[in-house]
Amino acid sequence: MAANYWASTQRRHWLFTREKLAETRDRLRDRDKVTHSQFPLPDQRLLNIYFNQQLIKLGKRMSTRQQAIATAQVYLKRFYTKNEIRQTNPYLVLTTAFYLACKMEECPQHIRFVVGEARGLWPEFITPDVAKLGECEFALMSEMNSQLIIHHPYRTLSELQTELSLGSGEIALAWSVINDHYLTDLPLLNPPHIIAVMAIVVAVVFKPSHPGGAFSSPAQSAQSTMAGVARDGNGMNMLAALADRTGTGPPRIQKLVQWLAESEIDIKAVIESTQELLSLYEVWEQYSEKHCKEFIGRMVKSKNLDK
Amino acid sequence: MAASPFASRSPSMTVASPNTAIRLKASAAQSGSGSAADVKTSSQPNGELTEQLNNSVAQNYERGKKLGEGTYAVVYQGFRRDTATTVAIKKIKVNADYKDGLAMDAIREVKYLQELSHPNVIALHDVFSKHENLHLVLEFLPGGDLEMLIRDQNVQYGAADIKAWMGMLARGVWFCHENYVLHRDIKPNNLLIAADGEVKLADFGLARSFADPYLNMTHQVITRWYRPPELLYGARQYSGAVDVWSMGMVFAELLLRVPFVAGNTDLDQISKICEAFGTPTEENWPGVTKLPYYIETDSSQIIPTSGRDFFSRQFPTAGPVGADLLMSMCTLDPRKRITAVQALRHKWWTIDPQPTKNEDLPQKRHAEKKMAEDMSRRGGEVNDSPFKNAARQLDFGGR
DSSP: OOSOGGGSHHHHHSOOOHHHHHHHHHHHHHHTHHHHHHSOOOOHHHHHHHHHHHHHHHHHTTTOOHHHHHHHHHHHHHHHHHSOGGGSOHHHHHHHHHHHHHHHTTOOOOHHHHHHHHHHHOTTTOOSOHHHHHHHHHHHHHHTTTOOOOOOTHHHHHHHHHHTTOOHHHHHHHHHHHHHHTTSSHHHHSOHHHHHHHHHHHHHHTOOSSTTTTOOSTTOOSHHHHTTGGGOHHHHHHHHHHHHTOOOSOHHHHHHHHHHHHHTOOHHHHHHHHHHHHHHHHHHTTOOHHHHHHHHHHHHHHTTTTO | OOOOSSOOOOSSSSOOOHHHHHHHHHHHHHHOSTHHHHHHTOSOHHHHHHHHHHHHHHHTEEEEEEEEEOSSEEEEEEEETTTTEEEEEEEEOOOGGGTTOSOHHHHHHHHHHTTOOOTTBOOEEEEEEETTEEEEEEEOOTTOBHHHHHHOTTOOOOHHHHHHHHHHHHHHHHHHHHTTEEOOOOOGGGEEEOTTSOEEEOOOTTOEEOOOTTOOOOSOOSOGGGOOHHHHTTOSSOOTHHHHHHHHHHHHHHHHSSOSSOOSSHHHHHHHHHHHHOOOOTTTSTTGGGSTTOOOOOGGGOOOOOOHHHHHHHOGGGHHHHHHHHHHHTOSSTTTSOOHHHHHTOGGGTSSSOOOOGGGSOOOSSOHHHHHHHHHSOTTOOTTOSOOOGGGSOOTTTO
């Protein structure tokens, strides 16, 4: 955390409305309809899952903090609001976002090491020339107008822990939900505190059946716990209760609803985010790593984007 | 054609990718081929949009004469067309061929100055990239820096002037800390002076956000003479107190007109601090002996902690209340040291003499060369002296 979110470049320049974001992407697509029809790519969220998995692989041997991975994911999103993915080598952009994010989150890695690791993972797509990464870093910074600080929801989560007397199971689940929200557009659509509150609501309402046990790694996703929830009507009823602030249901949830009502947090945004997240878990069931890999590989190779 | 960061020309169509465009906007001059023109007319204006944006930013500025060059940047005088104001343009030397990526200093500076806006923090107006270099458009500060005023024996100043300067410094530091940013290189030549006399905290090349609790940070920061004892002892977890110590050292230097504790080596710095303020012990600083580089002092050699009398005697110009503020900034134990916000609440500010108004402060005119020198130097470097501080070394993995 640094500086003040309310005065931040994130809030002033990188917070989109849904309409604005859709419009931005439509404009990108309209510029290059041919490539779009030539290279249909999987759902953006599935690609995001793939990218995230690649980032985690990349970070594995460097003992990277989750926050750096999260920052890298936001960089990717920002970058691809201005650039058509089909014109880039996603593996290079991904590696660069990771490299820059590590510097930003004060866990810098040497450029050679990062390139070496990336080459180990994707030898076909990353050249041994480190200057490529350096150059891409420069482009990435330019595209983001050198606005580099990302405010994440993690800190709000830990700050609210005592206030809402959240148990360790709930914290772990909320943390994983935050990890997962980077797979959606939510970081571009909401301020971090909305996401943190959404994650808490999800964690409390859809309490994990085996508290603690399932979430050993901080990079873990809540997907395994949440997979069935999307189809499960229970949770949605709870959300409905949140929406009209009647505070029905178990006391634990009543307390949360009351807190939310008093906090003057944008409940509508919280609920929308929750729905977005749940639909992510639905989409997730179609995810196939192999599929994404092939799609991207074909696109990069046939367009010679790796050169 | 020059290699682009991520895409080369599509073989099927003779258009360049947008990112080639980014690259080309920089290298069009040297490429000499027709490719630059191809890009301009390409059917993929997307990258060009950024390019245009970038260019429109760049075109808003006219680069004037070179003011200075340092280890990591070249500083030019510049002119902003739309507002007709003078600016300083700091061109960061990108390592040849991008071999090492962007320097951490440049990244940190951009990172923090993009977000911080305060009258006592140097303003970053714009950032643009041109000719493969990163350009920071900074506030033009022709008044030189505090170091110049301290050293120039022709300049006379008094307690009221010091109070004004220290007030501006304290507000700048408070603002950084309030925003969870540690400056980590406060010293007189990073305190630049605007045409109207306002002091501006500059050089955020060593700045970082407060670490999450229990995460380590490097102790190799802050130019030695301004470095607090906890960093000299190798503390890896620290707070805004490190900047407050530096502020205290600047205060003392303003009063004495020479650096107060100026060690030749890190060890010498520790012994000079002990001589001046007393030996850190478990009694005056619980836990100090656990710090990695703590040096045991023979009990016969222990110097007792300096009290109010010492500060009043040593710094008569500050007056007893001023000496009290200085003492609380130089408290050995960082936990007992005054914080920036507490310092601002100290009664010294409200007693006489009142701080001098900016327009009446002693000033240097046309000291833009000095500004340029300060802006182009790496933090932790002491005036081109041969001993290089390790401050800028990247602390890989260790945070």
